[in-house]
Amino acid sequence: MATLPASGFDETSAGILQRIGLFRARVFEADDNDAPFSDSLPKVDPKARRRLLNDISGFLIDHDLDVNPVTLAAAHEACSGLNPAFARSVKQQDDAGEPVTQIWLEEISATDPASENRSLENLATKLERGIEDLSKATKTAREATSEYGDELERRVDHLNSSLDTTGLIASLSDFAKEMLARSRQAEENLRASEQETARLRKNLDRARKDAEVDYLTGLPNRRAFEEALRVEYAQATRKRHPLSVAYCDIDHFKAINDTHGHEAGDRIIRQVADNLSALCGKDCYIARHGGEEFALLFRGVTPEEALELLDNARAELAARRMINRRTDKPFGQVTFSGGIANVVSYADPREALAAADEALYRSKEGGRNQIRLADA
Structure with a gap:
């Protein structure tokens, strides 16, 4: 993770900033004739939103869960x-006949790198609002001080040019000059405060970028991938070019950790990340999706072409x-399994990701160390 530049605030503040996750993901390098992303993003489908709300309420009811931030966040994830x-x-917990409780959900979420980001979003929002307020207040105060100083300067000039030089006038003039000097000093202090605010904002922007990077592999994390998937789906559907998504998982990873x-x-994990990154050029986006899982987006590449690329990487590893x-001690054979789906054939990019995950699951059940395409 990148190191924050010196900014004048304490280590606790810097530590908090380094963990904030609000930066929008870097996506593929756009073509010269690409329209701005904001003009091409799909509109929210009210029916899809209603279905998601129904699914979330059904999840809470089916598992007899209270309605609170923890269970709502878990229901949305599921x-x-x-x-x-x-x-x-969650499905494996259900299939095993084990209850899905709030305690279990908290334990699962604690291993999710994105859960910490969610808990810090409110803090980041408040911090950014405070920076904005401080910047506005500093600018206003500096402008008022400048005007006050200019007025004092005019009064001093008037006293010196139109009245006799007496002790009283000299005293008033000296006093006004002193106030003018203090005013100018206050203006300099406010300007320095405004510069500090700008540095703090720069550090916040840096923290946002850091929060999009997986600390272990240096790859984008799941939060960054979700944004890349959303934006690239909009681009692919607008321009009608292929877009494939792959979901990969290291085989028998628990045994590696246990042994x-x-x-x-x-x-x-770093080795597999390097292996997968080697096949990614400007038209491929790879992220560590969590744990031993990786997600890849192939821009302008059909699922069949993506299968060939990914299978070559699998065989090489x-x-x-x-x-x-x-x-x-030898690790033995280290392999990964994967699933690939055609993103543009789905009405929602999340459905494509789920299809790729289902293909990955079939690869695992089929013996692992293989890549499969999602059902058309």
Whole structure:
């Protein structure tokens, strides 16, 4: 994660800023003739919004959950289609006959990198509003001080030019000059305060960018990917070019952690991230979606073409024999499975992500170390 520049505020404030997640994702490099994204974003479908609300209420009722921020956030994660891994965990809990309780949801959410961002959004909003208010107040005060100083200067000139030089006039003149100097100093102090505000805003912008980056791999995180998916879906449907989404998961990752430890598991995640990143050019967007899962967007690439690219990366990784350098024990064969869907064939990009996740699940059940296309 990038280091925040010096800004004059304490380490606690800097630590909070580094963890704020509000920056909008960087997406593919746009073509020269692309229209602005804001002009091409799809409108919210009232029917889709109503269906999502019904699904969320059904989730809460079916699992006998209270209505509170924790359960509402979990219900949205499970029903919106933006977090297939979380929805799959809920389904597995149901299939095992285990209750989906608020305590269980909190434990699952605690492992989700995005959950911390959600809890800090209100803090970030308040902080940004405070910066804006301070900037406005500083500007207003500085303008008022400047006007006051100019007026004092005019009065001093008038006293010196139109009245006899007496002790009283000299005293008044000296006093006015002193007040003028103080006014000018106050103006300088306010200007410095305004510059500090600008630095604080710059740091907030930097923190937003940092919050879009996965700390372990340096890749964009799930929050960034969701925004990229939304924007690229709008671009693809408007321009009618192919857009494929892939969802990948490292095979038997829990066994790697249990055998070699979490530090070694982190190295495997970084290795797979590097392996997948190698196939990504300007028309491919890769993100760590959470845990040992990765998501990729292929712009201008059909699902069949994306399958070939991703399968080559899978084969290259599977052919390697990696050693845990810390213990000299072999990791054995490290592989990943994946699923691919055609984004533009769905009315909602979240449905495409869910379809890719379903294809990934079939790859896992089919023996792992393979890539499958979603059902048309």
